[in-house]
Amino acid sequence: MSGATLFTPVSIGELTLKNRIVIAPMCQYSAENGCMTDWHLMHLGTLANSGAGFLTIEATAVSPEGRITYGDVGLYSDENERAMARTLEGIHRWSDMPIGIQLGHAGRKASSELPWKGGGQIAPDQPLGWKTVGASDVPFKTNYDAPHQLDKDGLARLRKAFADAAKRAARLDLAAVQIHGAHGYLLHQFLSPLSNKRTDEYGGSLENRMRFPLEVFDVVRNAFPADRPITMRVSATDWAEGGWNVEETTAFALALQARGCSAIHVSSGGLVDHQKIAVGPNYQVPFARAIKAATTIPVIAVGLITEFEQAEAIISTGDADMIALARAILYDPRWPWHAAAHFGAHVSAPDQYLRCQPRQFRSLFENNEA
Numbered sequence: 479m480s481g482a483t484l485f486t487p488v489s490i491g492e493l494t495l496k497n498r499i500v501i502a503p504m505c506q507y508s509a510e511n512g513c514m515t516d517w518h519l520m521h522l523g524t525l526a527n528s529g530a531g532f533l534t535i536e537a538t539a540v541s542p543e544g545r546i547t548y549g550d551v552g553l554y555s556d557e558n559e560r561a562m563a564r565t566l567e568g569i570h571r572w573s574d575m576p577i578g579i580q581l582g583h584a585g586r587k588a589s590s591e592l593p594w595k596g597g598g599q600i601a602p603d604q605p606l607g608w609k610t611v612g613a614s615d616v617p618f619k620t621n622y623d624a625p626h627q628l629d630k631d632g633l634a635r636l637r638k639a640f641a642d643a644a645k646r647a648a649r650l651d652l653a654a655v656q657i658h659g660a661h662g663y664l665l666h667q668f669l670s671p672l673s674n675k676r677t678d679e680y681g682g683s684l685e686n687r688m689r690f691p692l693e694v695f696d697v698v699r700n701a702f703p704a705d706r707p708i709t710m711r712v713s714a715t716d717w718a719e720g721g722w723n724v725e726e727t728t729a730f731a732l733a734l735q736a737r738g739c740s741a742i743h744v745s746s747g748g749l750v751d752h753q754k755i756a757v758g759p760n761y762q763v764p765f766a767r768a769i770k771a772a773t774t775i776p777v778i779a780v781g782l783i784t785e786f787e788q789a790e791a792i793i794s795t796g797d798a799d800m801i802a803l804a805r806a807i808l809y810d811p812r813w814p815w816h817a818a819a820h821f822g823a824h825v826s827a828p829d830q831y832l833r834c835q836p837r838q839f840r841s842l843f844e845n846n847e848a
């Protein structure tokens with residue numbers, strides 16, 4: 479029996495995960511009009527057979543102008559919902575991994591080109607571009623078109639868009655919703671004083687800057703079945719002078735906890751072009767530790783976690799309850815199998831693959847052949 483805490487079960491609200499490896503949301507920029515394509519079936523299908531405890535579907539826009547790029551997945555139309563239902567049906571047929579979705583809105587960082595075509599903003603008057611909206615009319619970069627500052631009607635429309643997308647997620651039987659409050663997208667734009675210059679009740683004090691993200695949390699919580707978790711992804715710091723910071727993130731996490739948030743996923747950065755990030759292994763773990771120390775709900779750490787012992791240490795020392803992987807699991811979609819083999823733990827594998835179990839790891843797969 480393995481002693482690794484990484485392979486012990488953990489609960490997020492009423493959802494129990496078999497192990498503490500979470501697959502982080504990763505945009506694939508491969509949707510058509512917001513609809514998932516065969517790429518998503520292949521990509522998510524591979525990850526759903528990785529042995530991780532949980533799979534998060536990429537940042538999914540709650541409205542068309544909330545997409546980062548024209549290739550983003552959306553959940554704002556019946557057509558989007560049908561396409562996602564097809565993908566999920568295919569995956570659930572062959573994997574019992576719980577799957578959640580990240581719902582978000584890109585705000586002033588929307589209307590971008592695909593990363594492999596150079597990224598950057600597509601101006602609103604160009605093909606495939608559109609006018610963006612934001613907390614204030616401050617552009618992400620000086621050469622970007624300034625977003626249209628959302629007025630009260632715009633905020634009401636967006637609350638409804640988040641709620642409607644959460645209802646679609648419920649109909650799709652998704653196990654959890656993560657709200658995207660990180661990486662400089664719309665909700666983070668409200669939180670940070672660097673992007674929120676409003677003078678109404680949604681700007682200025684911390685309480686005012688948190689107001690819209692918390693309202694979004696409430697409508698999503700109300701729209702999604704009470705026995706399924708809602709979590710929030712946060713950027714714990716803007717890595718910039720005068721920006722959003724760990725103390726404010728802690729206050730936000732406590733406010734979310736009080737409203738019934740089931741877990742906080744702690745990332746950082748993405749709000750401003752002049753951020754100075756000190757990147758290295760575990761570089762965001764101290765932020766997770768700070769949020770964990772202040773709250774009682776589970777905390778997920780992410781960011782350059784690539785090694786098995788590194789992941790285990792984050793959990794076993796109590797810095798976080800779960801670790802999330804993005805690039806490492808794209809590079810090696812069997813990372814959880816290899817981690818389980820390393821620690822003498824067990825993972826479930828598709829029956830079709832059982833024969834690949836190496837001799838030296840004879841009890842790796844919990845569902846061995848008879």
Ligand SMILES: Cc1cc2nc3c(=O)[nH]c(=O)nc-3n(C[C@H](O)[C@H](O)[C@H](O)COP(=O)(O)O)c2cc1C
Binds near residue numbers: 536658660711805
């Ligand atoms: C291809 C790719 C797509 C990403 N898309 C998203 C996304 O949809 N939502 C999000 O919150 N973060 C996104 N991220 C950030 C990751 O979830 C993660 O926080 C980041 O890559 C750091 O973790 P890592 O060092 O394990 O890659 C993306 C990262 C990559 C590499």
